[in-house]
Amino acid sequence: xxxxxxxxxxxxxxxARAGTIESMDCLVTISGSNGGRRIEISGAxxxxxxxxxxxxxxxxxxxxxxxxxxxxxxxNGALDIVLGARVEAAVARYLGGGRS
Amino acid sequence: xxxxxxxxxxxxxxxxxxxxxFRPDGLILDLEDSVTASEKDAARILVREVLANREFGECEVxxxxxxxxxxxxxxxxxxxxxxxxxxxxxxxxxxxxxxxxIDEELSEVESRSGIPQGSTKIFCLLESALGVWNAYDxxxxxxxxxxxxxxxxxxxxxxxxNRSADGVELEWVxxxxxxxxxxxxxxxxxxxxxxxxxxxxxxxxAEFTKKLGFDGKSVIHPGQIQIIHEVYTPTEREVESAKRIxxxxxxxxxxxxxxxxxxxxxxDLPVVRRAEFTLTRAGIAFGEPEExxxxxxxx
Numbered sequence: 430x431x432x433x434x435x436x437x438x439x440x441x442x443x444x445a446r447a448g449t450i451e452s453m454d455c456l457v458t459i460s461g462s463n464g465g466r467r468i469e470i471s472g473a474x475x476x477x478x479x480x481x482x483x484x485x486x487x488x489x490x491x492x493x494x495x496x497x498x499x500x501x502x503x504x505n506g507a508l509d510i511v512l513g514a515r516v517e518a519a520v521a522r523y524l525g526g527g528r529s
Numbered sequence: 530x531x532x533x534x535x536x537x538x539x540x541x542x543x544x545x546x547x548x549x550x551f552r553p554d555g556l557i558l559d560l561e562d563s564v565t566a567s568e569k570d571a572a573r574i575l576v577r578e579v580l581a582n583r584e585f586g587e588c589e590v591x592x593x594x595x596x597x598x599x600x601x602x603x604x605x606x607x608x609x610x611x612x613x614x615x616x617x618x619x620x621x622x623x624x625x626x627x628x629x630x631i632d633e634e635l636s637e638v639e640s641r642s643g644i645p646q647g648s649t650k651i652f653c654l655l656e657s658a659l660g661v662w663n664a665y666d667x668x669x670x671x672x673x674x675x676x677x678x679x680x681x682x683x684x685x686x687x688x689x690x691n692r693s694a695d696g697v698e699l700e701w702v703x704x705x706x707x708x709x710x711x712x713x714x715x716x717x718x719x720x721x722x723x724x725x726x727x728x729x730x731x732x733x734x735a736e737f738t739k740k741l742g743f744d745g746k747s748v749i750h751p752g753q754i755q756i757i758h759e760v761y762t763p764t765e766r767e768v769e770s771a772k773r774i775x776x777x778x779x780x781x782x783x784x785x786x787x788x789x790x791x792x793x794x795x796x797d798l799p800v801v802r803r804a805e806f807t808l809t810r811a812g813i814a815f816g817e818p819e820e821x822x823x824x825x826x827x828x
Contacts, residue, residue, distance in 0.1 A: 447571045451543065453543040453546060454541075510582045511575065511578075514575040518570060518571035521570060521574075
């Protein structure tokens with residue numbers, strides 16, 4: 430299990446990741462949160478598309494009925510559907526099933 | 530038309546988003562060899578989302594699933610078929626049993642998802658000597674089978690041969706693939722040419738496989754598409770001849786005559802079919818008379 434960049438996978442100490450920092454991708458990290466849902470976005474789209482990205486992340490978390498989590502996104506130009514797919518994969522891994 | 534079918538790694542957003550821009554006839558979103566074991570889950574989600582939300586123009590979009598010898602293939606199918614995959618490329622098909630298992634799973638998923646029964650095609654990769662030997666039985670084991678495709682590296686290894694520049698080790702396999710595909714009424718698609726910087730070698734191989742009768746070739750690099758299209762697209766002379774044959778046949782049919790002469794040669798049904806195939810390959814519609822820009826019908 431690697432936690433350092435392009436190849437990520439699985440759950441580690443209450444944290445799970447999916448995605449990469451390659452072009453048109455994003456690295457999504459999910460960890461526990463005691464204080465409700467929290468979203469942090471950094472990287473290429475952070476300034477211009479923050480609201481749209483938050484909307485997409487919330488939409489995916491709602492669809493998956495995810496528990497309160499902290500979502501950190503390191504973006505490198507990911508389109509909406511890529512962001513959504515990476516959030517879904519990270520949540521599935523966080524919940525322990527690695528399921529789709 | 531399946532002159533080129535481009536493999537795209539299933540966990541690579543950049544390639545998945547941009548692959549169709551290179552204008553292959555088809556795309557193969559790959560969940561198998563190009564995806565590491567730890568990323569299979571993420572790739573399946575990404576491919577599902579890309580299928581469900583992206584437009585691919587006129588590309589036929591298929592997915593190479595993981596083999597039936599893994600625990601992944603059923604989940605692969607249940608994710609990508611409802612999302613819109615036109616077909617499933619199945620690795621390591623050795624016997625008709627594999628096709629029947631896939632067919633059954635596809636029927637269940639189509640039924641659950643409100644997709645017309647039988648609409649998802651199966652593309653069979655024959656990657657062992659046994660698979661090649663069973664080619665005809667595999668190709669006829671389900672109406673869903675759209676094509677059979679010989680393996681490359683895996684097949685060469687199973688034959689205890691090495692891939693060579695001239696491909697002599699796969700020559701008999703390719704000839705057999707054509708006979709089996711034609712007898713079964715499915716497409717014969719060739720394996721990839723792995724030397725991505727050897728354009729001359731690619732052109733030679735494509736010319737050889739076209740001569741044998743293949744319908745097209747799998748592609749692992751966008752740079753290979755143009756060369757294969759050049760080889761597989763009929764020349765202007767071939768197109769003009771085919772147009773004359775199809776027009777003459779249509780004219781003869783309208784007069785209630787079966788046979789006709791074109792360019793001093795008797796034209797019968799097999800010749801007309803070959804001419805129609807030439808026009809299809811050239812991207813020219815022949816089913817209806819052509820329309821002029823102002824809407825009047827011609828021909």
